[in-house]
Amino acid sequence: MKNRTWFAFLSSAVLGTAILTIPAGAETLRRGNAGEPQTLDQAHTSIDVEANILKDLYEGLTIYGPDGELVPGTAESWTVSDDGTVYTFKLRADANWSNGDPVTADDFVYSFRRLQNPETAAGYANILYPIKNAEAINTSGMPVDQLGMRAVDAKTLEITLERPTPFFLELLSHQTGLPVHPATVEAEGGNFVRPGTMVSNGAFKLTEQVANDHITVARNDEYWDAANVALDSVIFYPIEDQAAALRRFQAGELDINKEFPADQLQYLREQLGEAVRVTPYLSTYYYTFDTRTAPFDNVDVRRALSMAVDRDFLSEEIYGGAQLPVYAMVPPGMEHYGEPAEADFAEMSQLDREDEAVRLIDEAGYGPGGKPLAVEIRYNTNANHERVATAIADMWSTVLGANVTLTNLDVSSHYAYLQEGGAFNVARAGWVADYADPENFLALSLSSNKTFNYAHWSNAEFDALMAQSYNERDVEKRSGLMHQAETILMQEQPVVPLMNTASLWLVSDKVSGWEDNAVNVHLSKYLTVER
Numbered sequence: 001m002k003n004r005t006w007f008a009f010l011s012s013a014v015l016g017t018a019i020l021t022i023p024a025g026a027e028t029l030r031r032g033n034a035g036e037p038q039t040l041d042q043a044h045t046s047i048d049v050e051a052n053i054l055k056d057l058y059e060g061l062t063i064y065g066p067d068g069e070l071v072p073g074t075a076e077s078w079t080v081s082d083d084g085t086v087y088t089f090k091l092r093a094d095a096n097w098s099n100g101d102p103v104t105a106d107d108f109v110y111s112f113r114r115l116q117n118p119e120t121a122a123g124y125a126n127i128l129y130p131i132k133n134a135e136a137i138n139t140s141g142m143p144v145d146q147l148g149m150r151a152v153d154a155k156t157l158e159i160t161l162e163r164p165t166p167f168f169l170e171l172l173s174h175q176t177g178l179p180v181h182p183a184t185v186e187a188e189g190g191n192f193v194r195p196g197t198m199v200s201n202g203a204f205k206l207t208e209q210v211a212n213d214h215i216t217v218a219r220n221d222e223y224w225d226a227a228n229v230a231l232d233s234v235i236f237y238p239i240e241d242q243a244a245a246l247r248r249f250q251a252g253e254l255d256i257n258k259e260f261p262a263d264q265l266q267y268l269r270e271q272l273g274e275a276v277r278v279t280p281y282l283s284t285y286y287y288t289f290d291t292r293t294a295p296f297d298n299v300d301v302r303r304a305l306s307m308a309v310d311r312d313f314l315s316e317e318i319y320g321g322a323q324l325p326v327y328a329m330v331p332p333g334m335e336h337y338g339e340p341a342e343a344d345f346a347e348m349s350q351l352d353r354e355d356e357a358v359r360l361i362d363e364a365g366y367g368p369g370g371k372p373l374a375v376e377i378r379y380n381t382n383a384n385h386e387r388v389a390t391a392i393a394d395m396w397s398t399v400l401g402a403n404v405t406l407t408n409l410d411v412s413s414h415y416a417y418l419q420e421g422g423a424f425n426v427a428r429a430g431w432v433a434d435y436a437d438p439e440n441f442l443a444l445s446l447s448s449n450k451t452f453n454y455a456h457w458s459n460a461e462f463d464a465l466m467a468q469s470y471n472e473r474d475v476e477k478r479s480g481l482m483h484q485a486e487t488i489l490m491q492e493q494p495v496v497p498l499m500n501t502a503s504l505w506l507v508s509d510k511v512s513g514w515e516d517n518a519v520n521v522h523l524s525k526y527l528t529v530e531r
Contacts, residue, residue, distance in 0.1 A: 029234045029511070029529050032245045032257030035380075036212055036238040038412035040193040042178040043115050043122040046451075047415055048432060048520070051175045052258070053236055056217055056524045057200040058178035061089055061108070061157075062169050066526040068517025070169055074103055074179075074201065074224075075157070084164030085132075091155040096222040097181050098198075098205040105151035111179040113137075113144040123419050123451040124176045126443070127434060130165040139448075164473060170435035173521075178202075203229045203525035212238060217524075230528040240410060242383040249275075249506045255529050256514075256522075257506040262384050265320035268506075277505040278322050279516040282331050282433035284441060285323065287377075287392075287496040288454045290424045295373070300360040302493040305375070305426070306343070307357035308399040309392055310350050311498055318387045323499040329445075329489055330438040330482075331500045333518075336475050337438045341486035343493070354399050361400050373402040379428035380414035388498070389428065418454045427454060430501060432520060438482050442466060445489055457494035 035049040042054055055063070063073035072078075075089040095103040115122045116137045129135040132148025148160035161168065171177065181199035184192045191197055198206045203225065204217035215236040219229050237254065239245040242261045249257045250272075260268060260276075268276045289296040289305075296302060311325030328340030345353050358367070366373040375396060379385040386408065393404035409417065418427055434440050443449060446466060447458035465485040472478040489495065503520040513527040 027230060027232045027529060027531075029231050029524055029527055030253065030255045031234060031236050031524070032239045032249065032254045032506075033236045034238070034245075034258040034382075035240050035411035037215075038416055040198070040206070040209075041190070042111075042175050042180065043120050043124075045175045046124055046419065047411060049238070049258075049411060052522075053215060053217070054175045054178060055202070055521065056204045056234060057198070057202045057206055058175075058180075059095075059202040059223075060172050060174075060177040060179070062173045062177075063523065064173055064517070064519050064521040066513060066515040066517070066522070068515070068519040068521065070173060073173070078169075084166075085161045087159045087161070087168065088152070089157040089159070091157065092224050093155060094224045095201065096224065097201050098220045098222050099181075100222055101181070101183075101199070102154070103179070103201050104154045105157035106154070107179050107182055108157050109147075109149045109151055110182040112149055112177075113147050114180065114185070115176055116147060117144050122176070124174075126449060126451070127171055127174055127176050130161050130163070130168055130171065132160045132162050134162075163471060167435040167437045170437075174434050203523070204231075204234060207233070214238075225525070229525050231524055234524045240381045246506070249508070252508075254506070255508045255511050259382070259384070259504045260506055262319040262322050262504060263317075263387065265322055272506065275506055275508060277503070277507055277514075277516055279503045279505075279518070279520070281501070281503050281518045281520045282333065282436060283430060283501040283503075283520075284326065284329060284331055284497050285388075285428075285430045285499040285501045286329070287426050287498060288429050289426055289494055289496075291455050291457045291494050293423065293425075295364065295366055295371075296425060298364050299492055300364045301366060301373075302496075303345075304357040304360040304364070304400060305396060305402075306493045306496040307345055307348075307353040307360075308395050309496065309498065310395060312350065314388055314391060315499055318384065318391060319499070319502075322502045322504065326497045326500050327490070328486060329495060329497050330441045330486055331433070334436060334438050337479050337482070340438075341483045341490060343490040357399060366400075368401040373400060374425075375402050375404045376407055376425040377404060377428070378407045378409070378414065378417075378424050378426070380411040381408045382411070385428055419451050421450075421456075429454060429495075432501075436519075438479075438486070439466075439469065442482055442485055442489065445494060455494035457492065459488060459492060462488045 033049050037050040059073045061075040062070055065071040074095045076092045078089045080087055114120055115125050116134050125138045133146045136142040137144050150158050152158050184199045195206045195209050203223050205220045207218045208216035218233045245257045246260050248254045289302050291297050315323050315325045327342040327346035330340040361367045377389045379389045389406050396402040396404050444452045462485050465481050469478050469481040507514050510530045
C-alpha cells in the first residue's frame with residue numbers, strides 16, 4: 001500500500017463540429033474555446049469561456065493589454081480622490097455603440113444599476129460591492145438609484161466607493177464591468193443577447209450563434225479603435241474534447257485553442273514547438289465538499305479525504321509539471337500577502353498524510369469496519385479533469401476504502417448546477433483571479449457568498465476576520481487578517497486546493513500579436529492571422 005502508482009484513464013470521443021468556409025481575403029481568426037457559454041449576458045456570466053467572447057464584444061472602463069497590464073478602455077483617463085474613494089472617469093469622445101450611438105456615462109450607470117438590482121439575479125454582483133451602497137441594493141432592498149455612481153456629464157462618470165479599494169481598477173476590467181446598451185435591453189429584455197439584436201461597444205459585434213457549434217463576431221466599425229483592429233471576424237468553437245481540438249489544430253482548422261491534453265505536454269512541445277504555450281497565472285484548481293449533508297459536514301471526513309490526495313502525482317503524472325501541487329487556497333505571488341497559509345498537514349510526507357487520513361476516517365465511523373463511505377465526484381467535461389477525478393477516485397478507494405463514482409456535465413451546466421445550489425458530494429472547481437488580491441480567493445467561502453460558496457460552508461470567525469480586512473487600510477494588518485482567515489479555511493477544508501494552474505494554449509505561428517500573460521486575457525483586437 002505504501003509504494004503504489006496511481007493510474008488515470010483517458011477516454012475521449014470525436015466531437016462532430018461543422019467547419020466553416022472562410023471567404024477568400026477575409027482575415028478570420030478561429031479560436032477553440034473549451035466550452036459552450038452559458039450566456040452572453042454580462043450580468044449572468046461567471047466562467048472564462050464566456051469572458052473570452054464577451055471581452056471581444058464589449059469594452060469596460062479599463063481593459064488588459066496584450067502583456068496583461070491594465071490599460072484604459074472606454075475611459076481614456078481617470079483621477080482618484082486623496083482618500084481613495086472617489087474615481088472620476090473621462091470617457092473617450094469617439095467611443096460609440098455598434099449602432100452608432102455614443103457611449104455615455106449614463107450607459108455605465110444604467111448597466112451597473114442593472115447588475116446590482118436583485119431582480120436581475122446577477123450571480124457575480126458581489127464583485128462590484130466596493131461601490132457605495134452596491135451590497136445594500138443587491139441584498140437589502142435599497143433603491144438602485146442610491147448606487148454610488150453618477151453621470152457628471154455625457155462623457156464624465158463619477159464612482160464613489162464604500163472604502164478605499166486598491167484593486168478597483170482591476171475589478172472594472174472584469175466581464176461584470178462591461179456595459180449594456182440601455183435602449184436595447186429595455187426594448188428586448190433577455191433577447192438583447194441575440195445576433196442581429198445585440199448592440200455592443202467592443203472591437204467586434206455578434207453576427208452568428210449556433211448552439212454547440214460556433215459563435216461568429218465581426219469587426220465593429222463604430223469601435224473607437226477600429227482602425228487598429230486587423231481581423232475581419234473571429235469564430236469561437238466550443239470544443240470541450242481536448243483530443244478533438246488538438247486534431248483540429250494540427251489540421252490547421254483552428255488558429256488558437258484553449259487547453260490541450262496536459263499529459264501530452266512533452267510530446268506536443270516536440271511536435272509543435274513554440275505553438276505550445278504554458279504560462280503560470282493566478283489560479284487554483286480545487287475540489288469542494290457539500291457541507292450540508294453527511295458525511296461531508298464532518299470536518300474529520302473532509303480532512304481525511306483531502307490528506308489522501310497525492311497532489312504530487314496529479315501535478316507530475318497528469319499535468320507533466322505544468323501545474324504545481326498546493327495546500328492553500330490563495331496562489332503564491334500576490335503582492336503584499338507573502339506566503340499563503342497552508343493546511344497544517346502540508347509539510348507531512350504523503351505516506352504520513354495517508355496514515356493520518358485512515359485514523360481520522362476510522363474515528364469518524366466510516367470506511368472498513370464502519371459505515372460505508374460513498375463519494376460521487378462531479379466535474380466539468382474535460383480530459384484533464386477526467387484524469388484527475390479518476391486518479392483521486394483510486395486514491396480514496398485504496399487508502400480509505402471509499403466507493404467512488406464519477407459524474408460529468410458540460411462546463412456551463414456544471415457551474416450552473418453548483419451556483420444554483422444543487423446537492424452533490426464532491427465537485428471539481430477552479431478559480432482564476434479576477435484581480436490580483438487574496439480577497440478574491442478567500443471571499444469565495446464567505447457565508448454571504450450565495451453564488452460561489454459551493455460548499456455552503458459557514459464559519460463566523462472566518463466571516464468576521466474577512467469583514468475586518470475590508471475596513472483595514474494598513475497593508476500589513478490587512479494581510480495578517482486574511483492569513484488568519486485562510487488558516488481557518490485550510491483547517492476546516494470545505495475546499496481542497498489541489499494545484500496552482502497554468503494556462504495551456506495552442507497558438508499557430510500564423511498568429512501575430514499574442515503575448516503570454518499572467519492574467520490569461522487575450523483580446524482578439526490585438527491579434528492578426530496570415531493565411
